[in-house]
């Protein structure tokens with residue numbers, strides 16, 4: 001019998017881990033401090049999207065992912081019944097970079113909700129600093145119980161956040177509930193490749209370690225997501241796996257990091273520099289990178305993009 005992706009779980013996960021990671025209160029946050037040397041991690045918390053030859057460790061990487069999702073979403077919107085209503089709900093909006101970009105590039109009015117108080121606060125500060133508040137505003141909220149009325153938004157997205165949600169089908173039903181009939185929805189997420197993750201005891205342990213360092217309770221697969229989207233009453237219009245445009249690049253960078261870490265003198269010198277420059281503990285970054293690389297190099301994690309609409313009749 002085929003393993004259900006939800007059956008392979010991170011047994012120790014709690015929502016407190018998510019708060020800890022995004023509030024700099026847990027060792028997994030050190031990866032973001034480390035990455036802050038190259039990108040704006042106080043605005044964007046996703047792995048981004050790059051084509052061959054494009055430089056990956058940069059703010060533009062995040063913007064390319066956001067643009068790809070937004071272009072597909074607005075294409076569906078242009079063919080739907082709500083073209084005069086340009087309000088977007090950003091579920092798990094993080095530190096607000098994607099929502100602010102949606103305002104600046106696409107002229108959308110954005111409401112963001114996020115479960116981590118630090119992120120909701122930081123996103124609001126970012127919106128004020130970049131003079132898009134109150135057209136872009138944020139509050140705290142749980143994706144599994146959105147504090148919003150039914151049929152209230154023509155556009156909904158969630159970028160690389162569902163991985164953290166302990167029940168993805170409930171999230172999809174909530175997205176469908178708050179969407180207006182005829183509205184459009186997109187999301188990006190990490191996916192498990194079940195055949196690889198469950199192939200052996202060793203692989204299951206590698207997968208469990210990947211879930212643990214990213215504070216993720218479990219992952220859906222490409223197929224289980226497609227089923228859950230239909231069960232939530234949404235019509236899938238397009239879906240793609242873009243692993244080679246982000247996770248494969250991340251994996252290459254992990255391999256370089258681990259190779260450079262082999263020299264004790266270099267490691268110790270860099271550890272002191274990193275602490276001084278960003279506050280990050282290099283040992284925590286190393287553990288995160290190692291666990292990620294072990295899973296990614298086996299091809300056990302994919303990255304998916306999905307676009308759907310809520311039928312007019314529901």
Ligand SMILES: C[S@@+](CC[C@H](N)C(=O)[O-])C[C@H]1O[C@@H](n2cnc3c(N)ncnc32)[C@H](O)[C@@H]1O
Pocket residue numbers: 018022043044045046091092093094095096097098113114115116119141142143144158159160161164165166
């Ligand atoms: C990887 S970050 C992505 C943030 C943002 N979408 C971006 O692309 O920059 C994941 C976000 O999901 C939020 N989150 C996790 N679980 C949540 C939940 N149940 N409800 C709402 N937000 C949640 C976290 O606080 C964090 O801000």
